[in-house]
Amino acid sequence: MTPSPSIRSAFTPTGTLRAAINLGNPILAHQGADGGARGVSVDLAAEFARLLGVDLELVVVDAAGKSVDVVASGAADVGFFAIDPVRGANIAFSAAYVLIEGCYLVKDASPIRANEEVDRAGNRVVVGKGSAYDLYLTRTLQHAQIVRAPTSPAVVDTFLASGADVAAGVKQQLEADARRSSGLRLLDGRFMVIQQAMGTPKSRGERAAAFLAQFVERMKAGGFVADALARHGVEGASVAPAAG
Known part of the structure; x- marks a missing residue:
């Protein structure tokens, strides 16, 4: 995957990838001993920023609804959510990467x-x-x-x-x-069963949504998600099957 300049711009209107991280879901994120956010969603955000070749800024919240709000409003560029039709009004979801x-x-x-x-x-x-x-x-x-x-x-x-x-x-x-x-x-x-996916504002366009979806499939197929679950000691969640 090589992001085009237009894809990079779609995800980083401020020049930095802003990722909403919800500490309210302990399977996906938690507060580390140093006070910073840690977890599977943080690792995925960091890998996506690396792919785009930009710095990462975490927008940390304590509830799923707040995470949805900051992404839907464009205050964050990507987020990690349970797929739901209500949220889908303003957010384009990838396929699930984890089932909870x-x-x-x-x-x-x-x-x-x-x-x-x-x-x-x-x-x-x-x-x-x-x-x-x-x-x-x-x-x-x-x-x-x-x-x-x-x-x-x-x-x-x-x-x-x-x-x-x-x-x-x-x-x-x-x-x-x-x-x-x-x-x-x-x-x-x-x-x-909750399907946890990545999402981006629909306003970023269909090509950006498709690129994010492709990234998630790559992270599942290559073992990144499974390794992150194991690294953070997550039990009771499984890697979602390939889309389609």
Whole structure:
């Protein structure tokens, strides 16, 4: 892959690649010991900047919705998101590079034993505002009420403080929260598989979107994504299959 001057300009209107990094999804990014962002998405952003031959600037946020906003507005040039039709109004997505499980968590004493029991009248389900789970469950839950925490990492704390019935989110985040707060359990199975992709503002043009999609396929096929998952000790996520 060799970017043309027009492709480079499309991704770097400021002369630098600005990549939105969401620390609210621990599978893709986290804060390192030095305070900087680390993770699979950071590695992909750095590799894309290297390919373009430009410097990288990280636009670090703490929630998926904020990441969507900065890319959709053009304040960042690329970002890392769960594919969703609502977000697709202003963002052009690549195919998925990683697949992540979405799960439910309840209190030990809860009568809810299975995923299909969540969507019942009277149940309150806590999600991270603007997250893939928020968007998906807003479309699919017919009876349960959605309660929105400010960020995905705050879901379990909000769940406990509000006395809600269910917490929904990334399986690994919920597992970590269950370990630090006694009396909690995950329901078996998953309620959705999240397709994590790279995205760029649609205003950058179809050729830029196609170049980004080609980059993601190359990163999957060449083992870059698998190596990054292993390097950062990520469990419970898998490399997405090739597009098509």
